Amino acid sequence: MRLFIATVLDNVRVADGYNELAITWSRETEPPLPGQFATLRCGRSTAPLLRRPFAFSSFDTFSSIAKMIVQERGPATAILARARPGDSVDVLGPLGNSFPSPAPGCTPVLVAGGVGIGPIVYFAGRLARLGRSPVCVFGARSAGLLPASVLARAGPSLVICTEDGTEGIAGNVVAGLESLDADVLGRCEVYVCGPSAMMAVVAKFAERRGARCWVSMEQIMACGVGACMGCAIRVKSPEEYARVCTEGPVFDACTIVW
Ligand SMILES: Cc1cc2nc3c(=O)[nH]c(=O)nc-3n(C[C@H](O)[C@H](O)[C@H](O)COP(=O)(O)OP(=O)(O)OC[C@H]3O[C@@H](n4cnc5c(N)ncnc54)[C@H](O)[C@@H]3O)c2cc1C
Ligand code: FES
Structure with missing residues (x-):
């Protein structure tokens, strides 16, 4: 995991209310895996204050370009929807776990x-x-x-x-x-x-x-790195709660209290 400044390479409307954002990914950082996410600081002022989590829709190892699909929902995603090639974006990632491999034969x-x-x-x-x-x-x-x-x-x-x-x-x-x-x-x-x-x-x-x-699991996050418990969900384990940002976001469905 690393904190770095990425450059927006492209921001394409892919469906009503959805853009796909392409950004440079730091070569000093491990490649993000499917299921993992990064938190982005959206905008340059103090609002929105909290970084926002986004999962990866693609990663190209050769060019080190990461993509994310962003749905416009509120202030942070509205800023990302207006991002233009050449803009800078503050990125922390990759965070969380990834999808496990399917069992052989499945x-x-x-x-x-x-x-x-x-x-x-x-x-x-x-x-x-x-x-x-x-x-x-x-x-x-x-x-x-x-x-x-x-x-x-x-x-x-x-x-x-x-x-x-x-x-x-x-x-x-x-x-x-x-x-x-x-x-x-x-x-x-x-x-x-x-x-x-x-x-x-x-x-x-x-x-x-x-x-x-x-x-x-999708949960509103504050820190994104396991420190605040803001993303805790109920699970069937002796601990009763798990943090989506660190134990997840990918969980075995049978452990979730829906
Ligand atoms: C692990 C993870 C991966 C995610 N990946 C993506 C992604 O690839 N693309 C994408 O567009 N969004 C993704 N999200 C959701 C994204 O983080 C929120 O849409 C974003 O934070 C909204 O910020 P905002 O300021 O635009 O809207 P806000 O004003 O913060 O929220 C707008 C509305 O959306 C609801 N909301 C906000 N965040 C969440 C959330 N995490 N779960 C459920 N409801 C929420 C709020 O309750 C509110 O009603 C992901 C969230 C998590 C936890
Ligand atoms: S968002 Fe802070 S512990 Fe997960």
Whole structure:
């Protein structure tokens, strides 16, 4: 982990309300892995005061360029949405753990919605390079919220679901999961990143089928490095709580108290 000043190389609108930000990554810092995140200081004034966490949607080792998908939600993400090539951004990372490798013989089934699409697409690319064939299920309320150019990097096995039926299967990601072949679902390991309610239903779906499920938890963070306990979530362990920024963000779904 390192604190450094990155340069914005590109900032491209990829869907309604979503940009993909490309920044230089310090070569003295370890490469960020799928599932890990960095905290960014957004803007130069004291507001917003706290750094904000963002996961990686890609990393190119050769050029040392990291990308993140940013959804405009409030003051910090509005500043990032306006970032221009050449701007500086203060980065701390990589932070947290990463998605674990699927067990041999299991099909990795990757599920994402919203800002979860970035890290899941990055993970899908990494798995493909390791000779695994992930199946990806992406969900959104409507087609305009899906970043088509980013999804194209997820590989050939792609299931799209939209709640209003404007693209792919009409329904949520569970409808997408139910559409998968029985032999995929029979021996799979599930990875999910997105809104908490979506992750909870996917975790239940996996549990019913006896499949291992990993969830990347999203929690409002203050320090991002394990010092403040601001990101604690309830878990089934003697400690009762775990910090998303340090023990996570990726957890075995069966340890989470939803
Ligand atoms: C590990 C991790 C990885 C993340 N990766 C990404 C990413 O790749 N792309 C991306 O766009 N966002 C990501 N986020 C969420 C991002 O950090 C928040 O959207 C951002 O901090 C919002 O800042 P803001 O000032 O724009 O909005 P704020 O004014 O801080 O928040 C706007 C609204 O969003 C809600 N909110 C803010 N942060 C979170 C959060 N972490 N979880 C749930 N609700 C929240 C607030 O309650 C509020 O209603 C990630 C969060 C975590 C913890
Ligand atoms: S954000 Fe401070 S401990 Fe996680």
